Amino acid sequence: MANVWVYAELNAGKLQSTALELMAKARELGDVYAIALGTGAKAAAATLGKHGAKVVHVNEDKAFDEYVAEPSADALAALHGQHQPDLILFAFTPDSRDVAGRLAARLGKGLISNASDVVAKDGGFVARVPYFGGAKLASMRANGKPAIVLVRPKSFEASESGGTADVKELAVTIGEGSKRARIVERVAEASEKVKLEDAKVVISGGRGMGGPDNFPLLEALANALGGAVGASRAVVDAGWVPYSMQVGQTGKSVRPGVYIAVGISGAMQHTVGMKASKVIIAINKDAEAPIMKMADLGVVGDALKIVPALTAAVKAKKG
Amino acid sequence: MTVSRRSDNGSLVKIVVTVKQVPDPNSTILLEPDNTLARDREVVLDPGDECGIEEGLQLKEAHGGEVVLVSMGPERAKDAIRKGLSMGADRGVLISDEQLAGADVLLTARALAAAIKPEKPDLVICATESYDGSTGMVPPMLAELLGLPQMTIAKKVEVDGSTVKVHRQTADGYQVVEASTPALITVTAGIAEPRYASLKGIMAARSKEIKQLGLSELGIERGEPGETIDGLADAEARKAGAIIEDDGTAVDRIIQVLAQAKVV
Ligand SMILES: Cc1cc2nc3c(=O)[nH]c(=O)nc-3n(C[C@H](O)[C@H](O)[C@H](O)COP(=O)(O)OP(=O)(O)OC[C@H]3O[C@@H](n4cnc5c(N)ncnc54)[C@H](O)[C@@H]3O)c2cc1C
Numbered sequence: 001m002a003n004v005w006v007y008a009e010l011n012a013g014k015l016q017s018t019a020l021e022l023m024a025k026a027r028e029l030g031d032v033y034a035i036a037l038g039t040g041a042k043a044a045a046a047t048l049g050k051h052g053a054k055v056v057h058v059n060e061d062k063a064f065d066e067y068v069a070e071p072s073a074d075a076l077a078a079l080h081g082q083h084q085p086d087l088i089l090f091a092f093t094p095d096s097r098d099v100a101g102r103l104a105a106r107l108g109k110g111l112i113s114n115a116s117d118v119v120a121k122d123g124g125f126v127a128r129v130p131y132f133g134g135a136k137l138a139s140m141r142a143n144g145k146p147a148i149v150l151v152r153p154k155s156f157e158a159s160e161s162g163g164t165a166d167v168k169e170l171a172v173t174i175g176e177g178s179k180r181a182r183i184v185e186r187v188a189e190a191s192e193k194v195k196l197e198d199a200k201v202v203i204s205g206g207r208g209m210g211g212p213d214n215f216p217l218l219e220a221l222a223n224a225l226g227g228a229v230g231a232s233r234a235v236v237d238a239g240w241v242p243y244s245m246q247v248g249q250t251g252k253s254v255r256p257g258v259y260i261a262v263g264i265s266g267a268m269q270h271t272v273g274m275k276a277s278k279v280i281i282a283i284n285k286d287a288e289a290p291i292m293k294m295a296d297l298g299v300v301g302d303a304l305k306i307v308p309a310l311t312a313a314v315k316a317k318k319g
Numbered sequence: 320m321t322v323s324r325r326s327d328n329g330s331l332v333k334i335v336v337t338v339k340q341v342p343d344p345n346s347t348i349l350l351e352p353d354n355t356l357a358r359d360r361e362v363v364l365d366p367g368d369e370c371g372i373e374e375g376l377q378l379k380e381a382h383g384g385e386v387v388l389v390s391m392g393p394e395r396a397k398d399a400i401r402k403g404l405s406m407g408a409d410r411g412v413l414i415s416d417e418q419l420a421g422a423d424v425l426l427t428a429r430a431l432a433a434a435i436k437p438e439k440p441d442l443v444i445c446a447t448e449s450y451d452g453s454t455g456m457v458p459p460m461l462a463e464l465l466g467l468p469q470m471t472i473a474k475k476v477e478v479d480g481s482t483v484k485v486h487r488q489t490a491d492g493y494q495v496v497e498a499s500t501p502a503l504i505t506v507t508a509g510i511a512e513p514r515y516a517s518l519k520g521i522m523a524a525r526s527k528e529i530k531q532l533g534l535s536e537l538g539i540e541r542g543e544p545g546e547t548i549d550g551l552a553d554a555e556a557r558k559a560g561a562i563i564e565d566d567g568t569a570v571d572r573i574i575q576v577l578a579q580a581k582v583v
Contacts, residue, residue: 068470068471069459070468093490094471097455100456101456101457102463104425105428105460105461110423110425110544111454111456112546135554136551137551137552137554138551139548141547142545143543143546144543180499181470181498183496184495187492187494189493190490190491227582237507243493243507244490244491244492250447250448250453258577278580279576279579280557281573294556294559295560297572298559298560298562299562300565301564302565306569309570310570
């Protein structure tokens with residue numbers, strides 16, 4: 001059995017859903033050892049056990065919450081000195097990326113980033129990585145041990161497999177030298193109501209919305225449908241909406257039941273983050289826009305007229 | 320007497336910005352039959368790096384210092400450096416070596432670290448990820464190899480004496496993160512609108528220094544690559560569905576689809 005580590009990311013004491021997604025894959029690949037660091041690690045261990053972790057290494061030092069990457073890289077490096085894993089899985093999220101990069105450089109190992117799947121092959125591991133904005137899928141072989149792979153969120157579906165993990169205290173002292181980049185404040189900008197990543201319906205707006213003043217039209221539709229609002233990078237970069245709403249290669253991956261792309265051209269860097277949605281509806285002025293070629297229903301027309309009419313129709317239908 | 324590296328007002332002395340030449344995002348992807356990028360494709364300075372250079376130049380304008388561009392790539396990557404110099408950066412360093420062709424992330428980070436270390440920068444600025452590779456892994460590896468703290472995905476940077484504070488984008492908002500210099504930051508495309516090079520800037524860039532370094536000068540040997548591409552396949556494409564003109568019935572059609580998906 002391969003020895004597979006999952007870096008179970010915690011954020012402000014909360015186990016991230018990506019950790020459970022990784023667990024679903026990891027337990028197919030071998031015996032799973034999860035590592036949970038910071039406030040909430042012990043509580044997270046119980047959940048990780050239900051998702052198939054054999055052992056969870058925990059440490060609740062506050063330094064893991066307060067300082068970027070270095071304390072976690074120290075802890076993983078220390079643990080690596082004692083056990084030699086075959087594979088370490090990280091989520092391709094901002095925090096885990098920071099840790100994975102530092103750890104790999106410290107161990108002098110390569111890594112495979114931005115993967116959408118991992119398979120065991122010929123005694124090693126091969127990851128599938130979307131390339132050229134998702135047009136191609138590369139098979140990347142990890143040559144070293146451990147193989148270090150970062151997997152895009154929403155690549156696997158989390159599910160409980162039952163079980164209880166053996167919880168072990170990870171002995172590590174975080175030196176002052178690793179307490180450098182300090183998180184002094186956390187500011188929430190995302191909608192409190194429905195999380196974009198978990199929404200059953202996502203309505204995303206792009207440059208075709210004309211300006212930030214028109215985004216409330218999308219919010220009204222999202223409210224009527226019980227969904228969340230996303231955005232293309234073009235409008236995030238323009239400052240119309242916060243980055244927490246960005247869908248795509250450098251933003252979030254979503255796979256809702258219905259994705260409505262409004263005034264979004266459908267650049268590959270956008271579609272790589274939403275093409276796993278069950279149903280895609282596009283509203284665009286341009287019948288030739290790339291998004292039309294992948295939508296289940298493409299409506300050619302003016303978003304600013306169609307969206308309010310659609311909201312009214314949804315409300316009427318729901319009564 | 321010890322010489323302080325800081326100027327009297329505690330401002331920055333040296334900013335290194337990493338830059339990369341990439342296939343032009345505005346041209347369509349052309350692949351050779353062996354799935355490598357068509358070589359004669361147009362190449363440009365990575366648009367993400369333009370934002371990094373802009374941020375570096377703005378920090379220099381506010382706090383003083385020198386902006387040094389460091390790149391790795393073939394000889395022609397000098398064009399990308401030259402573009403940054405024409406925006407206003409002071410000088411460039413190009414790591415170029417045949418042995419670096421197809422370098423993996425770790426080798427890239429090692430080479431960049433070896434070239435940056437002797438510069439003793441106060442601040443290293445990278446883009447969050449490159450346009451073509453998009454692994455986003457070079458910056459944290461570089462931070463580790465240079466022994467610097469890292470503050471990634473910054474959409475805002477403030478320097479006050481020897482303290483650097485960034486607004487770091489996260490999944491649900493942002494964090495305010497701070498560290499003392501020297502430090503490494505990665506910036507988003509939204510951080511600063513890159514300036515156009517002026518004619519004067521373009522002229523001035525011609526005489527700015529671009530130092531070229533090979534692997535042996537950096538004391539690096541190419542090891543076994545950490546990862547290799549086994550194959551490349553077309554990603555599964557979704558099939559197009561119906562495309563309809565909005566002739567007044569579009570809303571009804573959308574409602575039908577929403578009803579089938581059981582969301583209304
Ligand atoms: C390295 C890299 C990473 C990237 N990562 C991402 C990412 O994570 N996410 C992302 O989204 N992009 C990403 N991009 C950018 C991507 O390539 C596109 O530039 C971006 O998605 C375009 O946004 P858009 O569709 O809103 O704008 P545009 O491409 O300008 O499209 C606007 C659309 O609106 C339509 N329109 C205009 N007016 C109306 C109207 N009144 N009614 C209806 N339709 C209208 C137009 O026909 C057009 O199709 C990335 C790019 C790079 C280089």
